[in-house]
Amino acid sequence: MTLAALTKPWAATSYGFLDASAKRELRRKMLKAIAVPGCQMPYASREVPMARGWGTGGLQVTLTLVNPQSTIKVIDQGADDGVNAASIRRFISRVSGAAETWDTLDASIVQSRHRVPEETMREDQILVLQVPNPEPLRGVEPNMSIARQMHADADYGRLWLTLYEQLVRKGRIMQGAAYPSLVNGRHVMTPSPIPRWDVPKLNMARHLTFLSAGREKRLHAVPPFTRVEPLVFSDRPYRVEDHADLVCRRSGIAGYFMNEIPQDSGGSVFEVSDSNLGIKAIRRAEGEAVEIGATWYENGEYSA
Amino acid sequence: MSIDMTMAPAPLLPPQLMQTEALLSMRGVTRHYGEVRALRNVDVTVYPGEVLGIVGESGSGKSTLLRMMNLEDTPDRGDYRLRLRGRDDGNLFDLGRYERRMLCAHHIGIVYQNPHLGLLMRHSSSGNVAERLLIAGERSFEVLRSKARDALDASEFPLSRMDARPAELSGGMQQRVQLAKAIALEPALLLLDEPTTGLDVSVQALVLDTLKRLQRDRNITMVLVSHDLGVIRTMADRVLVMRHGEVVEQGLADQVFQDPQHPYTQQLVHAKL
Numbered sequence: 268m269t270l271a272a273l274t275k276p277w278a279a280t281s282y283g284f285l286d287a288s289a290k291r292e293l294r295r296k297m298l299k300a301i302a303v304p305g306c307q308m309p310y311a312s313r314e315v316p317m318a319r320g321w322g323t324g325g326l327q328v329t330l331t332l333v334n335p336q337s338t339i340k341v342i343d344q345g346a347d348d349g350v351n352a353a354s355i356r357r358f359i360s361r362v363s364g365a366a367e368t369w370d371t372l373d374a375s376i377v378q379s380r381h382r383v384p385e386e387t388m389r390e391d392q393i394l395v396l397q398v399p400n401p402e403p404l405r406g407v408e409p410n411m412s413i414a415r416q417m418h419a420d421a422d423y424g425r426l427w428l429t430l431y432e433q434l435v436r437k438g439r440i441m442q443g444a445a446y447p448s449l450v451n452g453r454h455v456m457t458p459s460p461i462p463r464w465d466v467p468k469l470n471m472a473r474h475l476t477f478l479s480a481g482r483e484k485r486l487h488a489v490p491p492f493t494r495v496e497p498l499v500f501s502d503r504p505y506r507v508e509d510h511a512d513l514v515c516r517r518s519g520i521a522g523y524f525m526n527e528i529p530q531d532s533g534g535s536v537f538e539v540s541d542s543n544l545g546i547k548a549i550r551r552a553e554g555e556a557v558e559i560g561a562t563w564y565e566n567g568e569y570s571a
Numbered sequence: 572m573s574i575d576m577t578m579a580p581a582p583l584l585p586p587q588l589m590q591t592e593a594l595l596s597m598r599g600v601t602r603h604y605g606e607v608r609a610l611r612n613v614d615v616t617v618y619p620g621e622v623l624g625i626v627g628e629s630g631s632g633k634s635t636l637l638r639m640m641n642l643e644d645t646p647d648r649g650d651y652r653l654r655l656r657g658r659d660d661g662n663l664f665d666l667g668r669y670e671r672r673m674l675c676a677h678h679i680g681i682v683y684q685n686p687h688l689g690l691l692m693r694h695s696s697s698g699n700v701a702e703r704l705l706i707a708g709e710r711s712f713e714v715l716r717s718k719a720r721d722a723l724d725a726s727e728f729p730l731s732r733m734d735a736r737p738a739e740l741s742g743g744m745q746q747r748v749q750l751a752k753a754i755a756l757e758p759a760l761l762l763l764d765e766p767t768t769g770l771d772v773s774v775q776a777l778v779l780d781t782l783k784r785l786q787r788d789r790n791i792t793m794v795l796v797s798h799d800l801g802v803i804r805t806m807a808d809r810v811l812v813m814r815h816g817e818v819v820e821q822g823l824a825d826q827v828f829q830d831p832q833h834p835y836t837q838q839l840v841h842a843k844l
Binding site for chain 2: 419420421422424425427428431432434435436500501502503
């Protein structure tokens with residue numbers, strides 16, 4: 268038997284674009300991240316045919332998870348038809364043979380930037396969030412070595428201090444997105460730039476969430492049924508955006524997170540941010556038999 | 572006429588202060604930094620409610636000793652115990668990182684000479700005080716706010732500026748913020764590392780005034796390190812003189828200043844006078 272006979276035949280690319288050793292490393296780090304919820308795991312972020320900062324972290328996790336039976340949904344700010352979302356979805360499908368979808372209910376893997384879908388995700392689904400800055404302490408501690416020590420000591424006083432000062436200066440908490448949240452009572456994570464509206468969806472969720480930063484080369488995870496508690500003062504309850512009463516001008520649905528579209532008149536109109544939910548609502552109104560799944564928010568109230 | 576030896580006065584009792592059980596006791600603390608010997612076999616005892624002054628020239632190990640008391644550094648060998656309500660931690664130098672941090676946050680306050688060491692310059696003054704309380708687990712905004720205000724008020728900080736950043740404040744004000752931060756949790760022990768060095772004499776007097784008043788009102792135990800004998804004389808009940816990492820003399824402040832025994836202390840006192 269020769270060595271050549273034992274070697275795999277040469278191929279121009281490997282399955283799912285990433286080479287086997289890259290995927291092996293990512294899988295090990297993903298398992299570690301699940302084992303210690305909210306703790307950031309460093310990994311060797313590989314080159315993918317996309318610029319760093321455009322979702323390379325999420326893409327690498329998705330490429331590691333994907334198989335030919337997967338169904339992929341990619342959203343960018345809630346929309347499936349953005350250039351970035353469409354390109355990533357097409358790329359994943361091309362290198363893995365996975366099916367593409369816009370529908371949250373059909374997807375097995377949802378890769379997302381800035382939003383968690385409005386329809387409640389199930390145990391058999393995985394959410395992959397693209398994260399620009401995985402370090403919640405960056406704003407208060409520029410030295411990353413010290414920030415790691417602070418995580419080890421669970422020294423989060425300065426994150427609370429930031430919220431305290433927002434209350435002192437503005438009378439309310441100004442943190443709009445990436446709201447620092449305590450995972451499993453131990454590590455504080457920044458849940459990517461998702462709005463405050465989406466943070467409760469991660470608490471005791473049925474699905475597994477990965478948060479991966481390609482440029483910063485770190486990933487962390489929220490396993491299913493794990494507590495995710497936004498940092499709040501006992502006498503200042505956590506507030507999501509006041510979108511409960513807003514009505515989508517296209518689909519007419521209300522009680523979901525909306526995109527504000529400023530008008531020439533100086534006012535603004537609103538469109539539902541989870542675009543596929545809006546599309547489904549319009550189709551249903553036109554008489555099509557479209558299934559809309561249960562949603563985390565019902566009539567603007569969190570209900571899960 | 573013969574002198575009746577039985578009439579000789581009985582030996583003096585130690586002062587009232589020293590008859591209580593010690594709050595802090597350090598035994599045989601030795602620390603080397605490479606070749607340099609910073610501390611050698613230092614024993615320190617601090618009694619509840621007293622102000623212990625530590626004097627000595629630069630490099631005599633004063634600040635190293637204070638850093639040991641604040642558990643920022645571990646000696647080569649030595650034993651350190653604090654008698655705190657309802658706890659017995661054994662030798663504090665054996666505690667882990669996390670326990671040290673929690674113990675320091677709850678029971679030890681410190682004021683550094685350099686406010687940059689003790690304060691977060693980018694955060695507000697009241698926030699600096701609130702951080703202490705947050706580390707100790709306070710989660711109510713109203714309570715944080717009122718406790719920070721009380722602590723700043725107690726250290727005679729003008730409350731109209733309580734949300735200004737320390738970087739915008741004068742040196743004396745910065746020391747007051749540090750002091751408020753240190754006393755916010757009513758610590759058993761307050762460590763002062765050259766708290767007034769670098770301030771002009773009038774501000775120095777005001778800060779010392781505040782310290783004295785705090786000591787009187789709250790009966791806080793203080794350890795005050797300074798190279799300025801005037802400051803020590805004003806504040807301290809007992810004095811400990813250090814040189815080359817060793818304690819050369821200790822005693823009541825008046826006793827040490829009026830009747831220095833060790834040649835180095837004599838030099839020190841006379842150089843001042």
